[in-house]
Amino acid sequence: MASPELEQLAQRVIATHHLEPVAAGEVSGYLSHRLKLVGWDQDPRFDAGAIAAFYRHTGGIPRRLNTLAHRVLLAGGVEQRHAIDASFVDAVAADLARDAGEEQPRPGTGFQGRRTALAANLSDGTLTRRVIELEQRLEQNEKRCAAS
Secondary structure, eight states: OOSGHHHHHHHHHHHHHHOOOGGGGHHHHHHHHHHHHTOOSSSSSHEEEEEEEHHHHHTOHHHHHHHHHHHHHHHHHHHHHSSOOHHHHHHHHHHHHHTTTOOOOOTTTTOOOOOOOHHHGGGSSHHHHHHHHHHHHHHHHHHHHHOO
């Protein structure tokens, strides 16, 4: 379905397919599976608090999990982190909420409002711009890989 001839079919499948949320106990397995598909070797490591934070902020919705994990990995790479904890996930989730124009995260996401040094560094937008640039480069590389 990655070929250009099937682009319309791929768009229809994406538009009509709906994944149910994963349970809190399945988040770790879901993230591990997706990361192993792209060669993840347990670096960075996600502690139990980080996994719980992923669920709090996404409700287990795969699309939201993917988006948050993508941004956490990019921000972690920028900071050269080898371990991801709950406060880091919280800070990145807060940044995503700001990017979406939300003053406060949506009700029911369980956001605790904790800030880390990362969140403070995001106030001027420098790191946000860098993450966006890295996301664009990653997307281009993923398209190249899919085409080959």
